[in-house]
Amino acid sequence: MADKPILKMDGIIKTFPGVRALKGVSFEVRKGEIHALMGENGAGKSTLIKILTGVYQKNGGTIYFDDNEVDFKTPIEAQQGGISTIYQEVSLIPYLTVTENVLLGREPKAKWGNIDWKKAHEEAKETLKSMGIDIDVKKAVSDYNTAIQQMVSIARAVSMKAKLVIMDEPTSSLDDNEVEVLFRVMRQLQSEGIAIVFVSHRLDEIYQMCDRITVLRDGDFIGTWDIEELNQQKLIAQMIGKSETEVKALSGMKQVNDKSNEDVVIKLEGVRRGKKVQDISFTLHRGEVLGLAGLLGSGRSEVAKVIAGIDGKDEGKLEFNGGEINLSSPKQAIQKGIAICTENRKTEGIVPNMSVRENITLACLPQISKFGFVSRKKQNEIVDLYIKKMGIKTPSPEQKIKNLSGGNQQKVLLARWLALHPTLLILDEPTRGIDVGAKSEIHSLIDQLSKDGLSLLMISSEFDELIQNTDRIIVLRDGVRVGELNGDERTQDNIMSVIANEGDNDEIEGVL
Ligand SMILES: Nc1ncnc2c1ncn2[C@@H]1O[C@H](COP(=O)(O)OP(=O)(O)OP(=O)(O)O)[C@@H](O)[C@H]1O
Numbered sequence: 308m309a310d311k312p313i314l315k316m317d318g319i320i321k322t323f324p325g326v327r328a329l330k331g332v333s334f335e336v337r338k339g340e341i342h343a344l345m346g347e348n349g350a351g352k353s354t355l356i357k358i359l360t361g362v363y364q365k366n367g368g369t370i371y372f373d374d375n376e377v378d379f380k381t382p383i384e385a386q387q388g389g390i391s392t393i394y395q396e397v398s399l400i401p402y403l404t405v406t407e408n409v410l411l412g413r414e415p416k417a418k419w420g421n422i423d424w425k426k427a428h429e430e431a432k433e434t435l436k437s438m439g440i441d442i443d444v445k446k447a448v449s450d451y452n453t454a455i456q457q458m459v460s461i462a463r464a465v466s467m468k469a470k471l472v473i474m475d476e477p478t479s480s481l482d483d484n485e486v487e488v489l490f491r492v493m494r495q496l497q498s499e500g501i502a503i504v505f506v507s508h509r510l511d512e513i514y515q516m517c518d519r520i521t522v523l524r525d526g527d528f529i530g531t532w533d534i535e536e537l538n539q540q541k542l543i544a545q546m547i548g549k550s551e552t553e554v555k556a557l558s559g560m561k562q563v564n565d566k567s568n569e570d571v572v573i574k575l576e577g578v579r580r581g582k583k584v585q586d587i588s589f590t591l592h593r594g595e596v597l598g599l600a601g602l603l604g605s606g607r608s609e610v611a612k613v614i615a616g617i618d619g620k621d622e623g624k625l626e627f628n629g630g631e632i633n634l635s636s637p638k639q640a641i642q643k644g645i646a647i648c649t650e651n652r653k654t655e656g657i658v659p660n661m662s663v664r665e666n667i668t669l670a671c672l673p674q675i676s677k678f679g680f681v682s683r684k685k686q687n688e689i690v691d692l693y694i695k696k697m698g699i700k701t702p703s704p705e706q707k708i709k710n711l712s713g714g715n716q717q718k719v720l721l722a723r724w725l726a727l728h729p730t731l732l733i734l735d736e737p738t739r740g741i742d743v744g745a746k747s748e749i750h751s752l753i754d755q756l757s758k759d760g761l762s763l764l765m766i767s768s769e770f771d772e773l774i775q776n777t778d779r780i781i782v783l784r785d786g787v788r789v790g791e792l793n794g795d796e797r798t799q800d801n802i803m804s805v806i807a808n809e810g811d812n813d814e815i816e817g818v819l
């Protein structure tokens with residue numbers, strides 16, 4: 308029976324010091340359905356998932372899985388019980404091989420009880436192949452990009468014969484092609500009767516994949532709907548607790564500004580760096596928001612890293628405010644007024660055990676210190692300002708940042724760089740994992756900042772985000788600039804056709 312529940316969570320309560328993360332949440336998932344768990348940053352989605360999967364212990368409520376009451380004490384117990392989780396941040400053991408990660412502890416044994424590696428590799432390879440991924444399984448997972456690592460996590464779930472697979476923002480680090488592969492795999496799991504809980508802040512994905520939607524808001528259960536019952540506007544309204552009319556007013560389009568007459572802030576001429584940056588030239592003007600579009604691996608982040616002094620260039624010229632610069636460190640770049648908010652908040656951004664206050668002011672400390680002493684007053688002013696301005700959800704500035712929800716961590720990072728008052732701010736995937744409400748807040752912030760004269764270079768895998776927020780878009784493919792789109796030319800179709808077009812570069816620009 309297709310609509311028999313495989314999972315029933317009732318009245319789940321979870322409190323952390325100062326936070327009531329779940330206030331009696333109910334959640335029911337049917338066999339073989341793809342069920343979206345929706346809510347703003349900090350609504351309690353990941354907490355609910357972590358309680359189900361034994362990462363956290365609940366303070367109240369009951370859980371039934373596959374007709375039995377369960378209370379998993381550890382993630383391993385949950386896995387053995389038939390629930391596999393693909394976490395928001397990939398959770399593999401990086402130095403182990405793909406095979407070891409897929410099979411982890413269930414490797415086939417040879418005669419003497421040793422692991423039969425030949426068989427193990429074959430099994431891992433087959434599982435991945437069935438998902439359309441053909442890779443060398445003897446390599447360490449750390450040798451592969453996030454997308455592949457994600458697939459390895461899913462392969463592990465498949466090989467463990469899970470009855471319920473939970474995916475907490477699996478697509479946030481995947482490009483379009485990889486998302487397609489993931490969706491195919493999800494459909495395949497579904498056809499085998501496996502239920503999937505899917506968390507994503509990208510509404511198009513929800514509507515493409517899911518059968519039902521459950522909405523949480525501030526730790527409360529708001530409701531569960533069939534997908535047909537809840538259009539996008541209704542969904543957003545439920546998530547943020549506002550009326551549909553108010554939601555409509557939120558979704559305005561940025562007015563495009565031609566900034567070509569303004570001073571040039573940064574100019575790249577024939578910049579090269581390693582294999583990823585082959586030949587990049589462009590200018591960015593004062594108060595302009597310039598987008599870098601391209602597929603994963605097109606060199607967008609690598610270009611950003613050269614400008615931000617993280618990577619040195621091999622060849623070419625970099626000019627900033629009219630003078631040539633040669634940066635050898637991010638520190639130098641920051642001193643000049645170039646800041647970057649990197650895409651990988653977990654490894655390159657946040658300091659998990661530091662407080663929100665410390666994380667926000669980490670970069671601007673020299674500016675608020677005298678004789679090596681930090682002015683606590685100034686620090687608090689800055690922290691309060693940004694917590695308010697960006698709507699960062701935290702019980703106090705002293706909360707460790709690792710305890711904030713993913714989206715709120717991202718806002719803290721952004722605040723850190725804004726607090727430096729840079730001339731040029733590079734945003735690499737600034738709204739990844741950020742909910743619709745916060746996303747539109749960040750978008751209007753970008754708009755405001757550019758009006759105040761800040762120049763922004765924005766990288767996003769979501770083309771509609773680029774179109775909505777930039778004045779001009781440069782398209783990259785394989786480390787080469789292959790096109791530029793101005794004003795009304797900035798459409799999804801045009802970006803795609805510039806990326807897809809293998810022809811002569813000049814010709815492409817001519818066409819558009
Ligand atoms: N270990 C923890 N200690 C303290 N507070 C926590 C902890 N984990 C989560 N929280 C708090 O619980 C609330 C719910 O967080 P949760 O991570 O479940 O949100 P989420 O819905 O997954 O958000 P996002 O979309 O940003 O991932 C937040 O206010 C968060 O700060």
Ligand SMILES: [Mg+2]
Pocket residue numbers: 352353354395475712713
């Ligand atoms: Mg989360």
